[in-house]
Each structure stands twice: as C-alpha cells, then as structure tokens.
Amino acid sequence: MVDGPASVTVVSGVVEVFDSLVESKGKVVIREGKRLPFTAKETATLEISLGENASIEEVDESTIPLSWTEAYEQLLNFQNKPVVAMVIGTVDSGKTSFCTYLTNKLLHEKQKVAILDGDLGQSDIGPPCTVAYTYITKSVTDLFNLEAKNAFFIGVTSPSTAINKVIKGLTSLKKEILDTDPDFIVINTDGWVEGEDAVNYKVQLAKELNSEIIFCIQQKDELTPLLNSLEGFKKIVVESPSAIKQRSREKRRSLRELGYIKYLKNAKVQSLPIGWLKIEANEFLGLSTHHGDMKQARKVYDFLGMKPLHFAELKDRVYMVIGRSCWINDEKIKKLEEILGKKIVVIRKGEEEGLLVALYNNDRKFLGIGVLREIDYSRKTLKIFTPVSEGISIVALGRVKLDKNLKETPAFAEEA
Ligand SMILES: Nc1ncnc2c1ncn2[C@@H]1O[C@H](COP(=O)(O)OP(=O)(O)O)[C@@H](O)[C@H]1O
Ligand SMILES: [Mg+2]
Known part of the structure; x- marks a missing residue:
C-alpha cells in the first residue's frame, strides 16, 4: 500500500491496482491524501518515489474484500441492460475505490460502462462542486485520470443545501448517458448518509435514478436507518476495506484543490459582456435583467x-x-x-470576487469552470479566470470562493 504523494514505476513484472493491470514501464501517481493498494501478479520490481509525508506498507493479503468480488459477480449477472447500479457509503468508506474496481472489472468483460459521479465534494470525474459522467474505455488506477464527458454544476461542496439541484443534475446526466446505450451505469454518491435529511435525500435519489441495485458500503452500522428506508430496492451490503485511510477535512479540502488546479490549468482572465450571457446566480440574480421601470x-x-x-x-x-x-x-x-x-x-461591490463559476455553451454543454474576478458594472462585463475561451453562453455562479492560489476561502467553504 502506498500513501501519496508518491509515484510507483513498475521496473519488471506485473502489478494490479483495483483490478487495473500495470505492466513493466508503467507509472502510477498517488495523490496526497490517497492510498493505493498494489498487488503483485507475478514477481515484480517497483521503483517508488515518496513525497513529503508519503509512506508504504507491505501486507500479506489482498486488501480487496471478498464481498467486493462477490458484489461484482452479482452485478455481472444482471440481464436487463442497461443496468443502473448505485454505490452508497459514508465519507471515506471506499466508494470511489469500489467504483474503480467494478468499472475496471466490467471493462475486462467488454462491457460498455459509464460512471456517473454524484460526489460533488470529492468528485473523481468532473471539477469539484459538480456532478459529472464519463465512459471507461481503458482500465484506470484512479478515476481522476479520466476526462468528463459532461458535467452539471452544483456550486457547493455539500449536497445538504442543494438537494434538488444534485438530483436534477444527476437525473439529467443519466438521461444523456441512456441515449448512448451503455451496458452499465455505475453511480457514485456523496458521503452524506446519516440523519433523517440524508436518508430522505438518498431514498429520493435512488428512486429518481431508477437504481436496480444499490451497493451499500458499510463500516459498522451507520447505514442501518438508510437501509431500512430503501425498501423495495435490491441492496447488496459490502464491506469497507480495513486498509482504508481516513482523511481529515483539510486533506479532503486539499484534494479538492487539486481538482480546481486540474480544471483551471492554462486559465486566463476573460472579459465577457454581460449582455451576451445568461447569468444564473442567487445573490447576483437580476444581473442580466434590465433595470425594470x-x-x-x-x-x-x-x-x-x-x-x-x-x-x-x-x-x-x-x-x-x-x-x-x-x-x-x-x-x-x-x-x-x-x-x-x-x-x-x-x-x-467586491463580494463577487473569487466566486467559483461554471461555463456552459448554448446547448447547455458544460465547458469548464472559472473564478469570477470582477463584475464590472460600468463596462457591463464579467471578468472570469478560466481556461475556456470559446462558446460561453451561460455563466452559473457558485457559492464557493477561491483565493488567488485556488485555495477555498474559509468564509464561504462548506464541507462535504
Ligand atoms: N481496498 C483498499 N486497499 C487499500 N486502500 C484502499 C482500499 N480501498 C480504498 N482505499 C483507500 O482509502 C481511501 C478512501 O477510499 P475512497 O475510495 O477514496 O473512499 P470514498 O470515495 O468513500 O471517500 C483512498 O485513499 C483509497 O485509495
Ligand atoms: Mg470518493
């Protein structure tokens, strides 16, 4: 097991990470706050370079629970395509890893697999604060390495203040996926599972998404109320691996910041005339409307x-x-x-500075994220720091704020 930030290069032999084979000369990067289990398929030599506070630990057995393998086999047995599978579990229970494992395995069976990522706070597919999807066309050690096909901006890191928006985003993306005839849609969800509101929300989500099967990653008994409320759904309870490393809030935030950095690479400040745009915002609503009377x-x-x-x-x-x-x-x-x-x-004036924004084209295809630098009321322009340079028709303002170093500023930051 390697705890990042680190990189592992296979010098000889073959290893496996969540059922993705890494052959000789292959290199795997482990981000800070992440741990990856490498299983030797044959005698293998690895070159490991460890960053600050990174570490390795050798264990005798595979860290993949048997219940994960059994869960996969049950999933593969579903006959009515497309199969919609949802994964639920608390924060740091192994949801992302389980999704990675399932999708890699399905891919090896030549299945067309889409992953719909509903974890807006710890998103793997799209930028932070979005829900997003993509297809798995090659096996991966980290879903973060895939590129989103489309995304839906929520604008916050936690679903509790944006329940309807998350449900709307996921259902509309799922509809889009269905149009392309996949064999499997694996849906990851956020870690908000405890308490009445969380239970109601997850039940509603399962219904709206028509999940045929729900994989429930249980650590102790934290999912009991949710499991009881998910009546009528086919549920499979799987273990949370004992090898999991819990992350602190700060680690989760810094993982998110890697997401902002990834999606704001090569960003420049663009000046966009307000009159050409449709602006979706809460407090700044009315930006594109006229003065009225x-x-x-x-x-x-x-x-x-x-x-x-x-x-x-x-x-x-x-x-x-x-x-x-x-x-x-x-x-x-x-x-x-x-x-x-x-x-x-x-x-x-100035309150808008640093707000995370999402940019869409005319057909509401997600183009990317940006950071609002300024609303210039006299020139009637928005100044947005973004790598997106063309086709912007819609700007959606979020409630998360980033500073110049793309760090979430505490005043606005919410926690997943
Ligand atoms: N079977 C496993 N063996 C070793 N590490 C694991 C295993 N499953 C998950 N992890 C690690 O534990 C951490 C939390 O798992 P993750 O899948 O990210 O959880 P979640 O998506 O529920 O927050 C990650 O760093 C992940 O790589
Ligand atoms: Mg996750």
Missing part, C-alpha cells in the same frame, strides 16, 4: 440620495449593488422595502 428606479435613487452601481427589480425583490466604501442607511432601506412592498438585497 426606469421611472421607478429613479424614484428609488432620489429616495436614497444615491445611484447604485446596479439596480434590478424582480417580482418579489430588488437587487442593488453599491460601492465598497458606500454608506447606506438601514432605516432608509427598511422604509423603501415598505414603500415598494419588496425585499431589498444590498450587495457590496
């Missing part, structure tokens, strides 16, 4: 004794962006709310 807006300016940088009147609320050092009287805002009969949301 100009007379009304002017009345408001007069009342406040100032002209905001941006003013958008929607059905039930008014969004107003004011300068960084601008002073505004709370009492006046309250009065104005009464006069207009609407809620007024005041946003300070």
Whole structure:
C-alpha cells in the first residue's frame, strides 16, 4: 500500500491496482491524501518515489474484500441492460475505490460502462462542486485520470443545501448517458448518509435514478436507518476495506484543490459582456435583467440620495449593488422595502470576487469552470479566470470562493 504523494514505476513484472493491470514501464501517481493498494501478479520490481509525508506498507493479503468480488459477480449477472447500479457509503468508506474496481472489472468483460459521479465534494470525474459522467474505455488506477464527458454544476461542496439541484443534475446526466446505450451505469454518491435529511435525500435519489441495485458500503452500522428506508430496492451490503485511510477535512479540502488546479490549468482572465450571457446566480440574480421601470428606479435613487452601481427589480425583490466604501442607511432601506412592498438585497461591490463559476455553451454543454474576478458594472462585463475561451453562453455562479492560489476561502467553504 502506498500513501501519496508518491509515484510507483513498475521496473519488471506485473502489478494490479483495483483490478487495473500495470505492466513493466508503467507509472502510477498517488495523490496526497490517497492510498493505493498494489498487488503483485507475478514477481515484480517497483521503483517508488515518496513525497513529503508519503509512506508504504507491505501486507500479506489482498486488501480487496471478498464481498467486493462477490458484489461484482452479482452485478455481472444482471440481464436487463442497461443496468443502473448505485454505490452508497459514508465519507471515506471506499466508494470511489469500489467504483474503480467494478468499472475496471466490467471493462475486462467488454462491457460498455459509464460512471456517473454524484460526489460533488470529492468528485473523481468532473471539477469539484459538480456532478459529472464519463465512459471507461481503458482500465484506470484512479478515476481522476479520466476526462468528463459532461458535467452539471452544483456550486457547493455539500449536497445538504442543494438537494434538488444534485438530483436534477444527476437525473439529467443519466438521461444523456441512456441515449448512448451503455451496458452499465455505475453511480457514485456523496458521503452524506446519516440523519433523517440524508436518508430522505438518498431514498429520493435512488428512486429518481431508477437504481436496480444499490451497493451499500458499510463500516459498522451507520447505514442501518438508510437501509431500512430503501425498501423495495435490491441492496447488496459490502464491506469497507480495513486498509482504508481516513482523511481529515483539510486533506479532503486539499484534494479538492487539486481538482480546481486540474480544471483551471492554462486559465486566463476573460472579459465577457454581460449582455451576451445568461447569468444564473442567487445573490447576483437580476444581473442580466434590465433595470425594470426606469421611472421607478429613479424614484428609488432620489429616495436614497444615491445611484447604485446596479439596480434590478424582480417580482418579489430588488437587487442593488453599491460601492465598497458606500454608506447606506438601514432605516432608509427598511422604509423603501415598505414603500415598494419588496425585499431589498444590498450587495457590496467586491463580494463577487473569487466566486467559483461554471461555463456552459448554448446547448447547455458544460465547458469548464472559472473564478469570477470582477463584475464590472460600468463596462457591463464579467471578468472570469478560466481556461475556456470559446462558446460561453451561460455563466452559473457558485457559492464557493477561491483565493488567488485556488485555495477555498474559509468564509464561504462548506464541507462535504
Ligand atoms: N481496498 C483498499 N486497499 C487499500 N486502500 C484502499 C482500499 N480501498 C480504498 N482505499 C483507500 O482509502 C481511501 C478512501 O477510499 P475512497 O475510495 O477514496 O473512499 P470514498 O470515495 O468513500 O471517500 C483512498 O485513499 C483509497 O485509495
Ligand atoms: Mg470518493
């Protein structure tokens, strides 16, 4: 077992990682916070280079539980294609590794396999804060090495505040996968499994995704309430490997940051005219809408004794962006709310800086992520740091913030 950051080069012989063969000259990179089990298929010589705090440990037996092999055999026996299999388990229970193992095995049987990754906080396929899918065309030691076919941006790292969005994202991606006639769809999920809300959410997810089989990776008895609520579903309980290494919040965050780095490679600041875009946002909603009734807006300016940088009147609320050092009287805002009969949301210029965004084309194909640097209200442009350079029609703003070094800033960071 090798704990990253490390790399392993096979000098001679053959080894296996989650059923993916690595032959002579093959090189495997183990990211920080990850552990990979190498099984020698024949006498093998490895060259191992260890980074900071990396380590290796030799064990006598395979660390793949027997129940994983049995689970795979049951899955292969399903006759009605496409087979939709969902994997559930708590944080660090082995979900990703189990999915890697299953998909590698299915691939060896010449099956067409799609992996739909619903773990937005520890995503393997798409960027962090997204759900995404791809097809397995070659065996892999780490699903992170695959490239997403399409993704759906959630904008947060934890599903608890975005339940409907996650369900919508996964169902729409699954529909897209079904159009391509796969044999198997393996769906990974987030680690939020305990408590009533989590149970309800997972049950709803299983229903909406029409899972034929649910693999439940159990450590102790943490899945009992969820298992009881998943009535009517075919469930197979599998073990969480004892060799698993638990990760701290910080490790999980730094793994996510590797994801931001991967998807923001070669990024440049792009200036995009707001008028050409459809902007999907919460607090900044109304960015692409017009000022509404100009007379009304002017009345408001007069009342406040100032002209905001941006003013958008929607059905039930008014969004107003004011300068960084601008002073505004709370009492006046309250009065104005009464006069207009609407809620007024005041946003300070600069609050947008660092927000994670997703970019889509006209057909709502996911193009990539970016970091919002500035909303320039006078030039009516968005300045976005992104490697995506063409075809941007939709910009979706997330709630995660990244600093210049692509580290999540604590004020906004949520935890998976
Ligand atoms: N059978 C195993 N042997 C050794 N290490 C494992 C095994 N299964 C998982 N791990 C390691 O344990 C860590 C947690 O597993 P992972 O699959 O990432 O869990 P999850 O996706 O549920 O968070 C990872 O570093 C993974 O590589
Ligand atoms: Mg995982």
